[in-house]
Amino acid sequence: MHRSLNRTARRLEPLAAVPRSRHPLPDSSDRTQLSWSSPPAATPPRRQQPLDAPNSSVLPRSTPRHYDDYLNLLRSFVSRKALEPGKQLHARLLLSGLGYNTILATKLVDLYCLCDHVTLAHKLFDRIPKSNLFLWNVLIRAYAWNGPHEVAISLYYQMLDCGLAPDNFTFPFVLKACSALSALEAGRGIHELVVSTGWETDVFVGAALIDMYAKCGCVDRARELFDRIPNRDVVLWNSMIAAYARNGHPSEALLLCRDMVARGFTPTLATLVTVISASADAAALPRGREIHGLSWRRGFDSQDKVKTALVDMYAKSGWVKVARVLFEQLAEKRIVSWNSMICGYGMHGHAAEALALFDRMREEDQVLPDHITFVGLLSACNHGGLVDEGRSFFDSMLSDYRIPPAVQHYTCMIDLLGHSGRLAEAYKLIQDMTMAADSGVWGALLNACKIHRNVELGELALQKLIELEPDDAGNYVLLSNIYAQAGKWQEAAEVRKLMTDRGLKKSIACSWIEVKNQVHAFLVGDLSHPSSGEIYAELERLEGLMAEAGYEPDTMPVFHDVGDDEKRNMVRSHSERLAIAFGLISTPPGTTLLVTKNLRVCEDCHTAIKFISAIVGREIIIRDVNRYHHFKDGECSRLSLRQRQAQRAPALQPAAAG
């Protein structure tokens, strides 16, 4: 009836819209000082009476004028996030009899949420009628933003139980909580309701759904949804681009960005940061530079966030010096920038530079290191063979910076100790861990066991790995190699059989190189490239020169059940070699080559590429799944075992020189 008088009608709405039985008030003994308590049961509230209507007992304090004053005050508190005045007003409202007014209470809940006092907000929420969708939205939002995210989802279900239909605000909030938890099942259920309530094509709801699917790893679902939304805006495009980027599809991210520009959308800062990071992940320097150019044309390149993404991109593409130049240009160096540069040095094996940069960061004293800084430092120590420095960083995390080491830090330490042959120490560290060791930790130990040919510990690590990830073929392959190296052919074969019995296949090695803006990918023994003839001719030419220089193929990485000649052929046509040979014949002499490989570079290729770099006089950068290898003049930036041992020798015998 009075629906057309929206404002008035809302203010005057009857209060008892939610049956009390569904939301029992806590008993009175439980009430805290600030609770929005209803009057004691002996004098039940006159719930059917409009709040600010004349009432013989509360007439002076519920005049409309009074109400508006409160509302205006609360509005200003919300906009200023003024918590203390809000609390005082809360107390006064309790006395004034406006304690049941949904709108005022909701504003107060809103204020408490915005001031990070979610507990207080929730207490208040529990004591007021919940007929108001806005009230639910505000509280769900608070938990979605600040956690615990589970509460946001459970509130959403409670809201449905109350018979309220979620709207275009509820969905993005609750979906954000699902994203944070990677709660795919809950997200799917919410999606169903989105569809049946007709909100699927709303850009806000759509973006939230895309984000949820992306963070649960379902890029394809995200894309289906994206395609179904007719009127997309920039944020929706950005969400989909980010969905590809975060799920390991950098090329799709870049293509979609191109598509977006082609359709007349102007990239925003978020677009550029996302695609720059995508091209960093793809180690796609030409495309990264193209986007650098685009950022420049759009006037975004001077922004620190773009610049930091570029630091990361250039570092990952092998241009560490350019990254450093951009890093120095930053107006303000925040933790992300320091981390990008430190990690950039670390992954290229420039341990000294990484450590020096960390020292400078501490001297400048503007920002504190975080857990990522330590991942970077530890991996720098790892790639530089600095075991004792790594140990001391690891110890200082907690003692100097109050950062408890997380699983990743343990993984770095196991890697570091393990690579250096300190297997017992590594295993001891796993046993001392304060949390459960994950597959990364055991994987690091297993890898170390392979390098140092420790069969017993390797078996143990593999047992753990099979429990944790029974479907990962790589584990079986590693153990099989350990057995093979120890001459235990029988066991090696059993592991291989176990793997095939379970229907597992090793992922196929693939390497790629970009030449003139085009990606050329190669599989092992690949003959499909148009230049295959020239590629294999080049490899043969190099092999002759390598043999003269003293190169001996090591066929150990290849399984024992293959004949020697075949082994030799398999090794010589490893994908990284094909990519290098193609790079050599299709770029001018002296050009640095950047090859990316989806798995690790095998030991034999590692040796072979050292020879190649010397023979052709080129710098060759290989980015494998773990790190970067810079091959130059017959050497690699990845220290050999002997070099590592030489480095730590002085530390082991401090007094000997005396």
Added chain:
DNA sequence: ATAGGGTTAG
């Protein structure tokens, strides 16, 4: 009255 996307590691 309330809303969505972006950078570092693993």
